[in-house]
Amino acid sequence: MMVASQSSAGSVGPLRMTFHHLKPTLDPKPLFPLPNPLNRRPMRSLFSLKLSLTFLLCLGALALSISGLLAIELPATTTSLHLRNGDRITGVIASESTTEIIINSPTLGQITIPTAQVDHREQIPAPIAVPPAPTIVPAIAKPVITQPPPPKPKHWATDVQIGMNLRYSATDATDYLAAVHTTYTKGRMREALNYSFIYGKTGDILSANRMTASSKTDFDMGERWYLYNLAGAGYDKIRRIDSEYEIGPGVGVMVLNSLTNHFVWRSEVGFSFQEQFRNDYTDQVTYSARLAQLISWKLWEKLTSNTHFEFFPNLQNFGDYRLRLETTLSYPLLENISLNLIASDLYDTLPVFGITRNDFQIRSALGLRF
Template sequence: MYARSLFCLTLAALPLPALADTVWLKNGDRLTGKIAVLDGGKLLIETEYGGSIPIAWKQVATLESDRPLVVEFHGSPQDELSRSLSAADEGQVKLGNGSESRTVPLASISQLIHPKPLIQDFTWEGNVDVALDYKRAETNTDDYDVSFDTEAKHGLWRHNAQASYNREYQDGVTTTHNWEAEYALDRFIDEHWFWQGRLDYKRDHVEEVARQRTIGTGPGYQFWDNELGAFSLASLFNRSDYLFATGEKENFYSLAIKWDYNRYLVGKTFELFSTGELGKPLSNVADYSLDSELGLRYRVTDWASLNMKAEKDLVSGSEGDLDETRYTIGFGVGW
């Protein structure tokens, strides 16, 4: 008797495994893991044995989860927060909210995402993209493009860091050679509003604008930030210092709008992203500046991806102009 009691106490002291979400398929199979997101007709479930597995929503018989999920219905502008999902008859699921619950058809649900609290534990994610282009013809061209983008969050703070390096040779002559680094720190005031401070530095060894340094600060607004992506705008008051290839220098203050957008599609298989900044000087030393990027990323595995990007760098100034557009196709690593 004492041995049995000691055995029970030992079991009670052991940490219990985390409860897993369960998805039942119409063919009789069952998957366990963590439901990540439902979007574009694809349910993404994260498993320890097979990584992230996309499932066609129409093949799901029912499912259950003890985690809160935001449920979006076809034809309804209002989302619903469900504290849990419980299995029901085939083609249905039970939405639980404490003592109240209701059963809905799976076909009526268009989206499932996890709510993201404002204050959360430390998270870190990012991408490194590489593009190489070698052309051998009447003009031999070697093109290298490397970019780094990362974001870390902890509590009310968000750290953003970006860097890129571009170099191109034509018949051994350097036609493009530049690099850029930027760091931005956001302090959230509430769920949407934040204050940003940032430092940006660019170096170009070929174009007329040889160096650019910008320090800025200002308020920003986060429109959304969830499992399907994020979109934010920041209005900045900047001080910019330009050094031209002629040796002339300019420094001035400006106002700018900065955007950061990404959206996952088809169960996180594709990612559409865009970042950029449009600035207007408060004096006549320059007309305007634009630094933007638009791209599409395709996930091959949980960590590997293929990407296509278009980058636009435009400066109109009294001492020189910069107008450069780059198109790249490459591969990347994400975490």
């Protein structure tokens, strides 16, 4: 290759390039070599393959999701079509176009209605499915044990005693006894009514003819203390008393009430006024204090004892007094029948002229309680 030189005159002549003797070489090397597939790096090819597989998997998952959404059956919406003539058709719209509406009615079936006849439409919300109520198995009713009603309180209690003593000997003797004891209890009040009658003969001579009746009212003031009023009347032909009566108030106290030993002890203090009409045409008036002890004791399982002891000191003359003692032993034969042994003693320092001061008797009687 030759390049023209600059002349002496300073002008530049034409530049000429001449290629001489161009010969191919034994190892030609191209100026811009083409890419060879075999020369690609194996790591780059593996990355491209993974990228392509990931893209395909994403496309598959998207397609499955879309197909699943399309496969979900949406609940059909109930529509009510109001026609221009005033009718109304309710059902599920099967298809709709600009000219007609095909609706499935539960009563009329599938109906085609021109769009021009529809005045307006109304969407009816689907009914809310209410889960069925759980089946409640009724519990087996337990048998109710009915308790018997408590017995009504018994206010009245009565004890009737009937006795007869017979003796056939050189001198025959016959004695009759009748007694009634009645009590009434209600609240804080107690009422006790007593009546007794004794009549007897020894031979042709009157040996007993006495009657007594009394009423005693108690009113409780508390658990232990109570007030009382006592009234009585009667006669005693043997002691030559045609009639007598007495009355007197007082106060009492429950000294001991042992449920374990079945022992009840009450003590009373009060006043007594007594008047006797005697068959010697004299009257005896006595003002006395009254000191009484009332004891009830269950000696054994079936044997009870009731003792009434009364002492009347004369307030006009402290040397005179009256005393009254009565003890009853009761043994039950049956539920309401009992055998009673009664011992009584009457003592008076001011008797009728010719009558002894003391009168002691022992009697037996059959008792009926109800």
